[in-house]
Amino acid sequence: DAKTTQPTSMDCAEGRAANLPCNHSTISGNEYVYWYRQIHSQGPQYIIHGLKNNETNEMASLIITEDRKSSTLILPHATLRDTAVYYCTSPQGGSEKLVFGKGTKLTVNP
């Protein structure tokens, strides 16, 4: 199974970069890493995904280590609205099913 581990919680000052780590040491070579975030009582929101190369979109950047065993989601200028639970996930061993851990609760402080 492509299991992921993330810190339980993190704090970040408004306007600063938020760097959220994720370990996915059992990921297979052709499995993507996906990042989502969930604000209370809402469905998860897709942020970004990657396979081997670093990726950037209008929401965030994703840095994946060369051995693909870990990645870091970067929110370059965190705002109060970025306070949420962030999930790093990957398909479950050869299937299309995503497994969600507990995620990281990011709190952006004013």
Place this chain on the structure above:
Amino acid sequence: GAVVSQHPSRVICKSGTSVKIECRSLDFQATTMFWYRQFPKQSLMLMATSNEGSKATYEQGVEKDKFLINHASLTLSTLTVTSAHPEDSSFYICSARAEGRADTQYFGPGTRLTVL
């Protein structure tokens, strides 16, 4: 793009009744959709995989006769909670897999079910 809707957003029902929840992919077709359940302060738990035109695949411990899933078109999957009981009260979330977009799953806004 990649918008998924759910209806209703919130439902309250009496114990013993059935409730149907709809999940629609609005701007893309989805051969595969997924249904999750989330209890307070817990993570998402996959209940079943819904495949267009075929039977759903249920995760271990999920009763297929209680949680009926129908995926009749490439943009619609429904979850029916039959004979609902208070312990079925939860936040139900669907996702749709966008083929051609690295199989990214896009999630609906969720449905809050309360069984009295």
